[in-house]
Amino acid sequence: MRNEIKSRENRSMWTSVRKWAAGSxxxxxxxxFFITVLTSGSQDNLFSSRQLxxxxxxxxQNLLLSAFQFENHYFGNVPAKEESKPVPxxxxxxxxxxxxxxxxxxxxxxxxxxxxxxxxxxVAGEGTDITTMPIExxxxxxxxxxxxxxxxxxxxxxxxxxQTENTQTGEPVAHIVHSHSRESYYPELEENADSAFHQxxxxxxxxxxxxxxxxxxxxxxxxxxxxxxxxxHQKGWKFPRSYDVSRNVIKNDIKEHKQLQMFxxxxxxxxxxxxxxxTVNGETMAKTFFVIGENHxxxxxxxxxxxxxxxxxxxxxxxxxxxxxxKGGGGVNGRYNQDLSEQSVLVEIGGVENNLEEAYRTxxxxxxxxxxxxxxxxx
Numbered sequence: 452m453r454n455e456i457k458s459r460e461n462r463s464m465w466t467s468v469r470k471w472a473a474g475s476x477x478x479x480x481x482x483x484f485f486i487t488v489l490t491s492g493s494q495d496n497l498f499s500s501r502q503l504x505x506x507x508x509x510x511x512q513n514l515l516l517s518a519f520q521f522e523n524h525y526f527g528n529v530p531a532k533e534e535s536k537p538v539p540x541x542x543x544x545x546x547x548x549x550x551x552x553x554x555x556x557x558x559x560x561x562x563x564x565x566x567x568x569x570x571x572x573x574v575a576g577e578g579t580d581i582t583t584m585p586i587e588x589x590x591x592x593x594x595x596x597x598x599x600x601x602x603x604x605x606x607x608x609x610x611x612x613x614q615t616e617n618t619q620t621g622e623p624v625a626h627i628v629h630s631h632s633r634e635s636y637y638p639e640l641e642e643n644a645d646s647a648f649h650q651x652x653x654x655x656x657x658x659x660x661x662x663x664x665x666x667x668x669x670x671x672x673x674x675x676x677x678x679x680x681x682x683x684h685q686k687g688w689k690f691p692r693s694y695d696v697s698r699n700v701i702k703n704d705i706k707e708h709k710q711l712q713m714f715x716x717x718x719x720x721x722x723x724x725x726x727x728x729x730t731v732n733g734e735t736m737a738k739t740f741f742v743i744g745e746n747h748x749x750x751x752x753x754x755x756x757x758x759x760x761x762x763x764x765x766x767x768x769x770x771x772x773x774x775x776x777x778k779g780g781g782g783v784n785g786r787y788n789q790d791l792s793e794q795s796v797l798v799e800i801g802g803v804e805n806n807l808e809e810a811y812r813t814x815x816x817x818x819x820x821x822x823x824x825x826x827x828x829x830x
Contacts, residue, residue, distance in 0.1 A: 571745075573754065574761055576738075576774035578726070584776060585740050585799050586721040589690045590646065595633055595680050600641045601652040622710040623673035624829065625665055625821070627658045627717060630697040630787075632679040634719040638806040647719070647803040650678070657800055657810045658717050664818030670825055673708055675700055691784070698788045705791070712829050713821070714795035716787060718742075720802040727802030728809065729770045737801025737809040738773050739764065739817065744797075745779025747790035756824075757796045763820035771816060773799075794828075 570584055635649040655676045662674035682696045683689070697716070705711055720727055720740065727738045741757035743750055757775045764772045779785040789795040798817070801810045 570742075570776050570778040572774060573743075573777055574758060574775040576740075576761075576765070576772045577729075577770045579774045583722060583726045583773070585718075585742060585773075587718075588721045590648070594646050595648055595690065596684055597646070597648075599644055599646075599649050601635075601639055601649055621671045623671045623708050624710050624825065625662075625670050625672040625713045625715070626701070626704060626708070626711045627662055627672060627674045627715050628697050628701055628704075629654050629658055629676070629718070630679055630693045630716050631718055632677065632681075636719065636801065636805050636807065636810070637803050647721075648680075650681075652807075654717055654719050654800070656807060657719075657814060660811050661715070661717070661814040661817060664814050665821060668818055668822035670818075670822050673704060673711070675704055694784050694786070694788055698791070701788055701791055712792070712794055713825060714789075714792050715821075716795075716797045718797060718799050719805075720799040722802045724802060724804035727773075727805055731768050731771060734812055735809050736768070736771055736812045736816070737805040738771060739813060740773040740799040741775045742787070742797040742799065743775065743777045744785045744787040744789050745777050746785030749793060750777070750779075750789065752793040753789045753795050756794050759828075760796065760817075760820055760824055763823060764816060767820065768816045771813065 572579060572581075572584065632655055633648045633650060633653050635647045635653040637644060637647050639652045640647065640649060655674075658674050658676065662672040665672045677697075677700050679693050679696045679700070683693060686692075686696070688695070701714065728735055729738050730736070741761055743754045743757050754775070754777060761772050761775050787795075787797045789797070800813055800817075
């Protein structure tokens with residue numbers, strides 16, 4: 452009788468253990484599923500994987516140090532580097548996206564257009580601060596599609612460039628696109644031009660020159676000169692969707708050219724001449740700025756490429772690069788199609804008051820550092 456009772460108790464105990472194990476496993480799976488659903492949405496939302504990663508990265512070392520000290524008194528001898536924020540403060544900043552030590556997080560919600568200056572300066576070049584960050588203009592389509600006249604000599608330069616374009620002999624490994632294809636430069640247009648956009652004389656000319664310079668250095672390049680703005684107009688889309696159009700263009704080019712490794716999206720900044728121009732070896736050149744989007748999981752690989760190119764450029768041409776900037780979160784594209792490749796960067800070349808000669812000189816310098824990077828990285 453006693454053995455039977457003991458046997459029942461054992462069976463009851465194992466039943467309880469199995470129920471507890473099953474319940475724990477089910478609860479864990481549900482929690483993982485819930486977290487997956489919560490973080491797999493748009494990279495701009497509050498609980499996206501990017502936002503959680505950014506928030507967790509901001510937790511001070513001292514907060515973790517305090518936890519270690521609670522368990523191991525040895526860590527009490529480790530000096531603190533900075534004062535920790537209280538846990539309630541960290542939670543408040545995470546939920547509201549406000550940081551009282553960073554005024555931009557508060558002003559950006561109240562001042563129209565202030566989000567244009569949002570971003571994180573990872574590497575600051577000479578003279579680079581919040582006031583000189585790149586400005587991504589978003590004009591209405593009627594401004595972009597307006598017919599404007601270019602200076603006569605510039606049209607001649609355009610014709611000459613078309614005639615002397617390099618003939619590609621091998622499979623391209625570098626790709627150049629222009630998501631804002633009609634961005635132009637005031638000195639290339641007639642004096643009464645009301646905006647720096649043009650259907651022919653624009654940033655695509657700079658892209659062609661960069662492609663030519665790269666090929667002369669042994670880097671076969673495919674320069675896509677698709678008029679992204681024209682396609683936007685045909686689809687009835689607004690300017691912010693330029694990257695949706697260029698995304699399809701890039702994907703099609705990748706299908707056609709299987710060996711593509713490096714991707715460059717060239718732009719023209721809206722900052723004035725004193726911000727976007729430097730004199731190197733007695734010649735004026737259009738400054739560059741490398742921009743990386745944070746709204747995808749592997750952005751740090753693109754960032755590593757941008758920092759590498761920036762470092763090489765700064766070593767050979769001091770002052771030419773304005774630095775490296777990352778942008779993410781809501782209110783901006785924050786991806787720039789850089790999720791399509793680990794070697795993809797957006798490059799601002801000059802501003803509205805630079806001219807093509809200054810931009811062309813910069814393409815020579817860029818081609819030099821890109822070819823060196825390619826030789827060392829993509830062997």
